[in-house]
Amino acid sequence: MSEIKQTSTNFSNKAALSDECPEAYASNIIGGQWTLVICSWLLSGKLRFGELKKKLPGITERMLTLQLRKLEENKIISRTVYAEVPPRVEYEMTEIGYALKSVIKELEAWGESHKKLTSK
């Protein structure tokens, strides 16, 4: 599953940080390029692969897949496949995923005020 090299210094540094600092641990999980935006959208309701894609102009299908897989691995979203043709797959926040809401709110608020401050 991993595309990372478990012998690299980077790997062990990340592991050590994750181990000791819950905030670094969290950041490793939600730190992907598109992760937070995907979560934001899913916080307001379940969505299909294609729907997500439309909401994220610029993302490639590969990236979307990768991020969704990682989120699923980390139990942040659930994936439901309907045996239809053409296929239908729905993504939805889990409970712990839904708990990200307050994190994202804080990030948003801080981001806004930082943006205001630095654009002066």
Next chain:
Amino acid sequence: MSEIKQTSTNFSNKAALSDECPEAYASNIIGGQWTLVICSWLLSGKLRFGELKKKLPGITERMLTLQLRKLEENKIISRTVYAEVPPRVEYEMTEIGYALKSVIKELEAWGESHKKLTSK
């Protein structure tokens, strides 16, 4: 200053996301490998370069420098140089930097509960 290529798709994707989503914007700023841990330490008081280094086993001087520079650029920390020999440089949170406290708290709390959940 930038190590990023302003013509890359990655650059424009990040810019677009930052533009539209304050949470992605924030994540871009505090998303570095060591950033949150550095901020955590500085939230409890100013520290010198060497002190930070000791608190972050595994970090290289290059990485510490890079992250501090980025934080400084983003006005999250301030840097004060004392004209002494050997040199003394102190890093301290700015006001907007200090405002990260609530973000970090949320991240920590979520990280803890996620860790608990997935280690069962």
Next chain:
DNA sequence: TTAGGTACTATAAATAATGTAAGTAATGAG
């Protein structure tokens, strides 16, 4: 028979982030 929709996968390439190792300037202590 062919085209079309959906949610992917495979492979390669480009870019970004991080790590390694060595060197620098300034000055005071010995």
Next chain:
DNA sequence: CTCATTACTTACATTATTTATAGTACCTAA
């Protein structure tokens, strides 16, 4: 003069993440 201290800088190597492009399986409807 030589060495130690501090906070870096530089050049390069390695690893990680993101992008690009093409192709797949399945059934349905025309």
